[in-house]
Amino acid sequence: MSEFFTLLLREAESGWFWMYTAALPEEARSLRAEELHSDAWEHEADARQRGGRFGLEFAYRVILGMPADVAWRVQLGRRGFERRSGLELLVASLLAFGLLVALPISGLVLPRSDMVLGGAPHISAFLLAHTLIVILGLVLPGVLVIDRWPVAGGLLVLIGCLCLMAEFWWLREAMGVLLVGTAAAAVCTVRLESLRRR
Amino acid sequence: MSPFVSCAPLMWLTVPMRGRKPGLLPIERSILETGIELRRDGAPEFHGFLAASRMRDTGEARMLTSRGTLYKALDRLERQGFLASRWEDPDVALLDGRPRRRLYHVTPAGELALSSPRVPSAAGARRLQSGGASS
Incomplete structure (x- = not known):
């Protein structure tokens, strides 16, 4: 051998x-x-x-x-x-919710909607619901777990921000907030991951 | 699409695992017997690979026990209180030029489990270990 x-x-x-x-x-x-x-x-x-x-x-x-x-x-x-805490259970549930609902909507429904394809930009009930789902199901779990699993948490925040960007591309202020949020998540991820590896 | 999603797929995670019927598996019995034999031969503690090679040499196992099976059995025996373990002093391992070993020994509850046809529960084993059974 x-x-x-x-x-x-x-x-x-x-x-x-x-x-x-x-x-x-x-x-x-x-x-x-x-x-x-x-x-x-x-x-x-x-x-x-x-x-x-x-x-x-x-x-x-x-x-x-x-x-x-x-x-x-x-x-x-x-x-x-x-032995897991209630917080971890909450994160797991939110994450499952986000992955099952927010991602399919962002990936399948939004690209086909009139708004994205050139229709008049407006904030509909659908968009508000989608925003809430993305924040609850992806961004919040990401923020909650970023301290423990920096890469996974950072990725969740990033995916959440990308989903919201797909939705609010026409609103300059919202894009600014999302870009700042994404950059903050990236900095936190890199910093926490380097601390964890020490 | 409804925003309300069933958490049923996650429920299997929260349901406590059903314990297996009390009783030793053949591999668990072999490990305990090997541990007792080694102690009789002057080695009060043993590491996983030593147990596997001893079982092969004595003919209890045809080949070396697979790693997953061996360490899962050791883990289960320890959780039941039939084995206890400690990590070897790193300095000793360093002197020998090898990684440190996790050393196991058979507890009185383990000996009892081996000799008794009816294996005590994990709680019973813990009581035995702490001396609660004698009172």
């Missing part, structure tokens, strides 16, 4: 780990990563000692353990969710 294949395998395993532990609390994630890293090291040392084929053994151990990894993640997710 070539070194290159082993390296590729480890990278694939890291990718798999990154996927099934996504959005877990950082502590749980890093402890699991450390334990698995230690396991891989011990396995490689054992294989070297026995003259075994580390690459193949490691691959089958990772692949056969995938369903259990997912089951572990689901159990941990549920246990974690029971």
Whole structure:
């Protein structure tokens, strides 16, 4: 088994780990990563000692353990969710609402509406409702989670602002506010993400 | 489009997980037996890979247990109070030139679970550990 294949395998395993532990609390994630890293090291040392084929053994151990990894993640997710605060529940609900309602409206309905296609600009009940939905379902959850998950929060605010821009392109003042909001979200995201990585 | 959206898709997240029927899975039984055997052989604590390789060497498992299965079982046993764990001193690992290990040992509740056909509940195991069962 070539070194290159082993390296590729480890990278694939890291990718798999990154996927099934996504959005877990950082502590749980890093402890699991450390334990698995230690396991891989011990396995490689054992294989070297026995003259075994580390690459193949490691691959089958990772692949056969995938369903259990997912089951572990689901159990941990549920246990974690029971302890989540009301705020997190609110954010999750708002986000689901935003993704299910605001994005389809912004992407499918607005581009086809008369207003965007050159009709007379006016603030209709539909636009007001859409604004409310976008703010509640995308911008607000983004602001609420930006401290904990800067990239996800920043992206939500950005998407929310883009949805509102699609709606209010004709209103110069609104565009100004939205551009400032987008820039503030970008600055917050970069700043918080750099603090988190330290 | 109605702005009122059902939160039903999210409800599965809030429903507490139904616990599996009490009882040890074969892999969990093997881990506990291996831990006790290792202690008898002079190793009071063991790490995940040691348990897997020991199970392979003694013929309890045909091959090395897959990582997901092994660490999920260890996690479950620890949550039930049948195993306890601690992280190895980083200095010791550094001296040996390897990553630090998570070391497990079988608790009295784990031994009881192994010897008893009726496995105590997690709460019962915790009571046993804290000595509450003796009173």
